[in-house]
Amino acid sequence: MMEFLLKKKNFGVWLESSLDGMAITDIKGKILFSNPALEKLFGYAREELAELTVEDLMPERFRGRHREERAGYAEHPRSRPMGEGLDLFGLRKDGTEFPADISLILLEAEQGRFVLATVHDISRRKLAEKALANQTVRLRAILETAVDAIIVIDERGLIETFNPAAERMFGYTEAEVKGQSITLLMPSPYRDEHNAYIARYLRTGERRVIGIGREVLGLRRDGSTFPIELTVAETPLGNHRLFTGIIRDVTERRKAQEQQAALLEQLTEKNAELERFIYTASHDLKSPLITIQGFSGMLEQSATRGDFERMRGDIRRIRAAASRMQTLLEDLLELSRIGRVANPPEKVSMRALVHEAVELVRDRLSGRKLRTEISRGLPDAVGDPKRIFEVWLNLIENAVKFMGDQDEPLIEIGAEAREGEIVYFVRDNGIGIEPSYHTKIFGLFERLDPNTEGTGIGLAIVKRIVEVHGGSLWVDSEGQGLGCTFYFSLRDPA
Numbered sequence: 460m461m462e463f464l465l466k467k468k469n470f471g472v473w474l475e476s477s478l479d480g481m482a483i484t485d486i487k488g489k490i491l492f493s494n495p496a497l498e499k500l501f502g503y504a505r506e507e508l509a510e511l512t513v514e515d516l517m518p519e520r521f522r523g524r525h526r527e528e529r530a531g532y533a534e535h536p537r538s539r540p541m542g543e544g545l546d547l548f549g550l551r552k553d554g555t556e557f558p559a560d561i562s563l564i565l566l567e568a569e570q571g572r573f574v575l576a577t578v579h580d581i582s583r584r585k586l587a588e589k590a591l592a593n594q595t596v597r598l599r600a601i602l603e604t605a606v607d608a609i610i611v612i613d614e615r616g617l618i619e620t621f622n623p624a625a626e627r628m629f630g631y632t633e634a635e636v637k638g639q640s641i642t643l644l645m646p647s648p649y650r651d652e653h654n655a656y657i658a659r660y661l662r663t664g665e666r667r668v669i670g671i672g673r674e675v676l677g678l679r680r681d682g683s684t685f686p687i688e689l690t691v692a693e694t695p696l697g698n699h700r701l702f703t704g705i706i707r708d709v710t711e712r713r714k715a716q717e718q719q720a721a722l723l724e725q726l727t728e729k730n731a732e733l734e735r736f737i738y739t740a741s742h743d744l745k746s747p748l749i750t751i752q753g754f755s756g757m758l759e760q761s762a763t764r765g766d767f768e769r770m771r772g773d774i775r776r777i778r779a780a781a782s783r784m785q786t787l788l789e790d791l792l793e794l795s796r797i798g799r800v801a802n803p804p805e806k807v808s809m810r811a812l813v814h815e816a817v818e819l820v821r822d823r824l825s826g827r828k829l830r831t832e833i834s835r836g837l838p839d840a841v842g843d844p845k846r847i848f849e850v851w852l853n854l855i856e857n858a859v860k861f862m863g864d865q866d867e868p869l870i871e872i873g874a875e876a877r878e879g880e881i882v883y884f885v886r887d888n889g890i891g892i893e894p895s896y897h898t899k900i901f902g903l904f905e906r907l908d909p910n911t912e913g914t915g916i917g918l919a920i921v922k923r924i925v926e927v928h929g930g931s932l933w934v935d936s937e938g939q940g941l942g943c944t945f946y947f948s949l950r951d952p953a
């Protein structure tokens with residue numbers, strides 16, 4: 460019955476060889492002709508197809524709708540794609556389905572109206588679409604969860620993508636910056652450099668990434684800047700290209716690096732100090748040892764001679780040297796402990812500590828009366844009370860010890876507030892210190908007059924304590940005979 464059609468203009472040849480499945484049906488959908496591609500697509504033999512209607516080739520769920528449409532179609536036949544706006548599926552003989560594009564072409568002939576249905580298997584396209592959608596979802600997930608800011612700009616430097624990390628980092632929302640120039644996020648001079656760069660790039664295609672080998676800064680919405688690390692990738696896209704910038708806020712890293720450098724410097728300094736310390740300590744400990752060695756030899760000789768008087772003297776010298784060594788060792792031990800054993804800081808009443816220390820030394824000036832002037836408004840400090848007491852005691856003891864033959868010994872104690880810290884002082888009118896010794900006296904075992912008692916460790920200990928508390932210690936004196944003032948600063952707890 461279809462022969463008249465198939466003969467027409469090689470129509471039959473074309474149908475037979477088409478890669479799409481094709482069927483000619485009557486207006487009710489009964490299959491009158493099918494091509495090999497259709498057989499292959501649905502898994503039926505030609506004879507089998509001849510027994511079917513198009514409804515047999517579609518999944519159950521589409522049949523109702525198809526029937527309705529066909530009723531309308533019979534009244535107003537026209538060529539059209541089928542199932543507009545729907546995802547259509549073909550139903551194979553084995554019950555499996557495949558996605559398809561189907562179009563219907565109305566064939567009008569003397570013999571009646573027929574429909575040419577073309578079935579195009581779109582499984583591959585669907586798979587590709589799904590893969591693409593998957594890919595997009597994955598890329599989105601990366602964009603959304605990245606800790607680094609990811610910003611995509613076009614060739615003109617206009618922002619296309621601005622991920623949540625970028626929003627957090629720069630303080631703008633994606634909607635606010637989309638279509639804006641990337642220079643919005645750059646402080647000058649990078650901004651001007653960037654503009655020049657883009658202009659040159661557009662003109663010549665020459666690329667030069669900004670900021671290699673030097674610090675690059677980002678500019679937040681609030682106007683503040685922060686150090687960033689920037690990687691730029693270029694993506695060719697047809698005849699234009701995109702630039703993807705991955706930006707990391709390196710504020711924390713910079714801080715850590717600076718801290719590390721400062722620590723390293725401190726450590727190096729401490730090491731050098733320790734070396735000096737060991738050198739002087741061993742040197743100073745040696746001298747009483749030599750005394751002991753010397754006098755034990757003498758003791759032996761005195762014993763041989765039976766000279767008891769000399770023996771007693773020798774023993775006294777040996778004892779004195781041993782006890783000096785003991786004092787030295789104890790002081791050294793004390794010094795080594797300061798940095799380690801720290802009691803938790805607490806509020807310290809400086810007034811109380813000063814009065815206590817003054818009472819301890821008041822009677823040491825035989826015969827002369829010590830006058831003290833202690834400022835009333837001595838501010839409290841925060842720190843380790845025991846250690847801070849040692850500071851006062853050492854300084855006040857020294858003031859008394861180095862009073863010389865001053866007839867009216869006077870010690871003044873006070874404080875003054877400076878920016879963020881309080882500077883306390885102990886001033887005496889004693890023997891004073893030559894300016895050239897003003898640093899030296901804080902070193903270990905440094906004594907200006909070897910004939911006064913002491914180990915030369917006192918001020919080193921005071922210095923350590925003050926430094927452990929975050930302050931510093933220094934001296935001021937016009938010179939010999941002119942008295943001196945020791946100052947130490949502590950953080951202002953207020």
Ligand code: ADP
Pocket residue numbers: 857858859861887889890891892900901905906907908912913914915916917918919943
């Ligand atoms: P010591 O424990 O032997 O007293 P310090 O370290 O306390 O040693 O002091 C070091 C040296 O600094 C003292 O030997 C002295 O020469 C000098 N010195 C310290 N305080 C005073 C002061 N108030 N007046 C003059 N010289 C001082």
